[in-house]
Amino acid sequence: MTLLSDARMQEVVDAVAASDDADLAIVDRGLTEAPDDPRLHFLRGSVLAGIGRPIEALASLKQAVALAPDFTIARFQLGFFQLTSGEAAEALSTWGPLALLPEDHYLRLFVGGLTYLIRDEFVPAVADLRRGMAANVENPPLNRDIQLIVDRVIDIPAPVAATTEASSATSLLLGQFGSGRVH
């Protein structure tokens, strides 16, 4: 597997973050240099999700996880993407290996909270999501997304807004990029 050097990777991430419309071509150029780099596929999935191309985004996220099954943040985000697409069973299946993380790992807690949420068990869902946020020092942007979910859960049974902000609760933020392990 050919990986981009860390310096080159940072260059790609910076260029994407600096471009007005999260230019996909920048990532694709990186992929011509290292077609099997899971971080680039994850980044590509993030960019595609951000510009409203969910079918291709999912394919890229799946590719990232297939290339690096232990890339935990990519696995979490793939499951999250599936969940927000209404594919709860697939999300749970994707998240399965995250159960092997330490009990107090923020991703494991988030998965626990979201699993409760799928089962409509709102109290333990909020508890686990909050514990996850407290444990998460690695990935602050993710906490903002989780907080949005917590806020919405607390609003139940008050009517939930008919439309959710596509990029809020579910965005794959570039700020998260680089965290998680790649083996």
Add this chain to the structure above:
Amino acid sequence: MKRPRATGLDVVLDPQRAEASLWRRARFEADVGSRETLFNRYLLLARSVAARHFRRRRAVERGDLEQLAYEGLLQAIDRFDPLQGVPFGAYARPRIAGNVADGATRMTEIEAQLSRRYRMQQERLRTLKIDGGGDALTTLADLVVDLAIGLMLEGTGMLADEDDADARPGAYEGLAWRQTQAALAAALDRLPQGEQTVIRQHYQTGMSFAHIAELLRLSRGRVSQLHRSAVERLRRWLRHHRG
């Protein structure tokens, strides 16, 4: 009207992604269930196109225009490229309208004059042909019950009455009839999935068996078989309900 309580999944569901997921599964993974969900989701669009055509030209019965609209919708679903970034409604509407207009022009005068309901009933009757194994009287009694089940299903509120007929209960709708009808509506949920889909699409949506076959990617013979076995199952349950 009371709003249903939000579920946990509602909290995180992103409508755009959920729709994309359906398209992905329907178009690239040949998932018939997702295709049917998409069809049901855009059913009102097809009906509104048919209604619009009907308001302008009343030469063809509205039910026939709806069949043409369903056909156009199915074609649009199968030809739509979800990767192009065009909303499906905008893509499908002119195609459905085109199919309705072309089909209405093609319909012969005789076809147009024959009541759609009559044709639907004929089609239904054909699928209910009894195998002739039992004695003639039992066979006839079964057939009569099966046809009555069809009438009851139409009256369960599943099928919208497009003729604006008087919907008030008449002498025909005695208490026993209405109770049986309620039992029938409840029994529908217990039918095996395939049979349930055929019954709902035929009686609720008013789709012909040919279009249901296209929707479910089954042969017409298989759809007829599912219809027959569903009606037979309902007949057995109803007899049990009465007993």
